[in-house]
Amino acid sequence: MSSVSPGTRPPVAELERVTRTYRMGTNEVHALDELSFSFGRGEYWAVMGSSGSGKSTLLNLLGCLDRPSSGSYRIDGVDVSTLDDDQLSELRSQRLGFVFQSYNLIAQLNVLENILVPLFYQDEPPLEAEERARGLAERVGLGNRLEHRPPELSGGQQQRVAIARALVNQPALILADEATGNLDSHTALEILALFDELHAEGKTILMVTHEPDVAARAQHVLRLKDGRVETVVRDQNPAPAAAAASSR
Amino acid sequence: MKGPSLLRTVRLGVSSLLLHKLRSLLTMLGVLFGVFAVIAMLAIGEGGRVEAIERIRGLGTQNVLARSVKPREDFATGQQAVRVINYGLTEEDLARIEQTFPCVQRVVPVREIYEEVRCGERAMNPRVVATLPNYLDVTGRKIAEGRFLADEDERRVANVCVLDYDVARHLFPFASPLGKEVKIGGDYYTVVGTVLTRLRQKDDPAPAGQGTAEVFIPLETGRKWYGSMQVKLRAGSREMEEVELHELIVEVAELDNVMFVADAVREMLERNHPQTDFEVRVPLEMMREVEAQGRLWSFVLGAIAVISLVVGGIGITNVMLATVTERTREIGIRRALGAKRKHIVTQFLVETVTLCIGGGLVGVAAGLLSPWILELVLEKRAIVTPGSSFLAFGISVVIGIFAGMYPAWSAARMDPVEALRHE
Ligand SMILES: Nc1ncnc2c1ncn2[C@@H]1O[C@H](COP(=O)(O)OP(=O)(O)O)[C@@H](O)[C@H]1O
Ligand SMILES: [Mg+2]
Numbered sequence: 276m277s278s279v280s281p282g283t284r285p286p287v288a289e290l291e292r293v294t295r296t297y298r299m300g301t302n303e304v305h306a307l308d309e310l311s312f313s314f315g316r317g318e319y320w321a322v323m324g325s326s327g328s329g330k331s332t333l334l335n336l337l338g339c340l341d342r343p344s345s346g347s348y349r350i351d352g353v354d355v356s357t358l359d360d361d362q363l364s365e366l367r368s369q370r371l372g373f374v375f376q377s378y379n380l381i382a383q384l385n386v387l388e389n390i391l392v393p394l395f396y397q398d399e400p401p402l403e404a405e406e407r408a409r410g411l412a413e414r415v416g417l418g419n420r421l422e423h424r425p426p427e428l429s430g431g432q433q434q435r436v437a438i439a440r441a442l443v444n445q446p447a448l449i450l451a452d453e454a455t456g457n458l459d460s461h462t463a464l465e466i467l468a469l470f471d472e473l474h475a476e477g478k479t480i481l482m483v484t485h486e487p488d489v490a491a492r493a494q495h496v497l498r499l500k501d502g503r504v505e506t507v508v509r510d511q512n513p514a515p516a517a518a519a520a521s522s523r
Numbered sequence: 524m525k526g527p528s529l530l531r532t533v534r535l536g537v538s539s540l541l542l543h544k545l546r547s548l549l550t551m552l553g554v555l556f557g558v559f560a561v562i563a564m565l566a567i568g569e570g571g572r573v574e575a576i577e578r579i580r581g582l583g584t585q586n587v588l589a590r591s592v593k594p595r596e597d598f599a600t601g602q603q604a605v606r607v608i609n610y611g612l613t614e615e616d617l618a619r620i621e622q623t624f625p626c627v628q629r630v631v632p633v634r635e636i637y638e639e640v641r642c643g644e645r646a647m648n649p650r651v652v653a654t655l656p657n658y659l660d661v662t663g664r665k666i667a668e669g670r671f672l673a674d675e676d677e678r679r680v681a682n683v684c685v686l687d688y689d690v691a692r693h694l695f696p697f698a699s700p701l702g703k704e705v706k707i708g709g710d711y712y713t714v715v716g717t718v719l720t721r722l723r724q725k726d727d728p729a730p731a732g733q734g735t736a737e738v739f740i741p742l743e744t745g746r747k748w749y750g751s752m753q754v755k756l757r758a759g760s761r762e763m764e765e766v767e768l769h770e771l772i773v774e775v776a777e778l779d780n781v782m783f784v785a786d787a788v789r790e791m792l793e794r795n796h797p798q799t800d801f802e803v804r805v806p807l808e809m810m811r812e813v814e815a816q817g818r819l820w821s822f823v824l825g826a827i828a829v830i831s832l833v834v835g836g837i838g839i840t841n842v843m844l845a846t847v848t849e850r851t852r853e854i855g856i857r858r859a860l861g862a863k864r865k866h867i868v869t870q871f872l873v874e875t876v877t878l879c880i881g882g883g884l885v886g887v888a889a890g891l892l893s894p895w896i897l898e899l900v901l902e903k904r905a906i907v908t909p910g911s912s913f914l915a916f917g918i919s920v921v922i923g924i925f926a927g928m929y930p931a932w933s934a935a936r937m938d939p940v941e942a943l944r945h946e
Contacts, residue, residue, distance in 0.1 A: 340939045341940055364858065364863040364864075367858075367861045368860065369861070373860065381856060381857075392860050393860045396862045440860070
């Protein structure tokens with residue numbers, strides 16, 4: 276990384292002519308079509324596009340849950356296309372954080388255990404794992420709910436647990452798929468405020484959404500259409516970013 | 524193992540199982556009954572074997588038994604109302620065997636007397652055996668009270684008798700029979716001792732229903748009072764039997780010579796008895812047969828029980844497949860958060876093996892109690908060997924692993940993206 280000039284931030288995720296093809300019977304669907312793009316470190320992106328434009332496919336690829344049919348994808352400088360299933364799993368447990376629309380907590384585990392799951396699968400989990408998880412629970416406002424199980428929590432609280440879980444392995448990239456889609460507008464705002472904070476701390480975030488209000492909170496907006504980039508808007512509202520930067 | 528420790532995986536597995544208590548319990552029952560069946564079946568086999576061997580050992584493993592057997596019915600004489608049949612082993616046979624074989628330690632003759640045994644109002648029909656004092660040693664019978672017949676009794680042709688425990692209890696329910704008198708046929712005998720009852724045998728000489736009860740008197744006394752002629756009442760006719768000796772117990776000095784002596788005795792008797800009025804039995808041979816038969820039985824019973832255990836295993840596979848489908852979403856989440864395929868495999872395998880170990884342990888506990896249950900219900904002797912418990916438990920764990928393998932693998936093979944989309 277020393278070769279990178281100090282002015283530009285090195286990208287966390289880099290896509291080069293990435294194509295993802297689904298075969299439906301005899302015809303092929305290009306969910307992503309020769310997409311080239313890079314997401315810089317510390318950036319907060321909203322990904323928009325109509326249904327079927329390839330947003331989820333992009334997110335799955337970025338999240339190393341899927342591999343491109345052709346083209347290359349590098350995360351943190353690691354080329355994903357050469358990795359096997361185990362190595363992809365390792366990448367996920369070490370460099371990625373996921374926040375899903377439907378929270379996806381594990382029902383039989385309590386809040387603390389849910390937050391710890393990504394570390395559970397690391398080859399050498401950090402010694403202070405539990406402390407870290409407690410700190411994160413505190414941070415998302417659930418310090419007094421550690422023993423509760425997901426069904427005992429509201430949707431907003433569950434999503435907070437999911438965010439804490441996405442942070443516990445100190446990921447290079449946080450991927451959120453319609454993270455506020457299931458929440459009422461008031462709770463959604465609270466969650467978005469949490470994302471703003473994370474951004475202000477320098478986390479790299481990529482949020483898929485089809486709500487303009489939500490996209491408006493992000494720093495940059497990427498709009499997809501038929502698996503290609505339609506428009507890119509950078510620094511759509513410099514004020515919050517600047518405010519966040521100055522508040523540090 | 525790298526990654527999650529086995530302990531934590533087991534804890535996770537147990538908590539998943541506790542999520543569906545009834546289902547887990549029912550699944551465990553399959554294994555429980557299987558393990559119980561294996562142990563109980565092997566215990567029955569072992570009990571039967573040990574019992575048979577004890578019975579045979581009661582005949583003396585170093586002995587060869589020659590018995591008088593009534594020859595086939597002769598139709599020509601069948602018309603007469605009173606007839607005399609003369610057959611069986613003789614004093615001559617006894618002397619010949621004693622003189623011919625140097626490796627024969629001793630030969631004990633036995634005469635049986637068909638008389639009722641009474642004491643006051645109480646009566647019964649045991650096997651009355653007239654024999655020599657050596658009988659006790661040769662057959663390995665155990666004295667309960669008093670003494671057995673002695674050389675002195677033989678010389679004095681004394682009217683003394685030894686009862687076995689069954690007879691003693693029947694005739695003298697409330698007191699020790701020692702020194703008391705019993706009436707055998709028409710004569711009175713003083714009881715000098717009691718011996719433990721012989722274990723019942725399949726081909727017992729005593730008629731069915733009369734049990735194995737026995738009374739012993741000196742050989743000479745028997746010869747003097749009852750002669751060798753015996754009257755047997757049959758349907759409408761009287762039958763006289765003349766038998767000198769009913770049995771010869773030939774004790775061989777070396778165990779290795781038993782089979783040889785048996786063959787030689789058989790050959791010698793055949794030469795001197797034109798009609799086949801005897802049979803030669805070898806307890807050692809019977810014991811070997813029982814051993815072989817016992818092994819076969821244990822194998823058959825064990826195999827049936829193992830099949831029931833396999834059925835239990837199939838039940839587990841079935842339940843685990845349903846569980847995997849039900850938990851597709853969870854699998855997707857875990858995979859997305861960094862679980863490798865082996866972690867998913869381990870998670871589900873741990874669950875099935877935990878079920879099997881749980882069911883197996885309870886099954887072993889129940890199996891250890893099985894002799895008690897079986898003896899209560901079937902009145903059969905059953906013996907649990909430690910080997911059978913380990914075997915049953917080991918098989919249940921192995922079956923657990925096999926039963927869990929396919930469901931666990933199908934869970935690990937899922938595409939994480941598909942799994943996450945699953946409702
Ligand atoms: N598993 C799949 N099998 C076949 N086609 C798929 C699959 N997943 C996505 N697609 C297709 O790929 C295209 C992009 O889908 P997706 O990335 O889910 O769009 P979005 O999330 O923007 O709605 C759509 O045409 C969809 O039908
Ligand atoms: Mg989508």
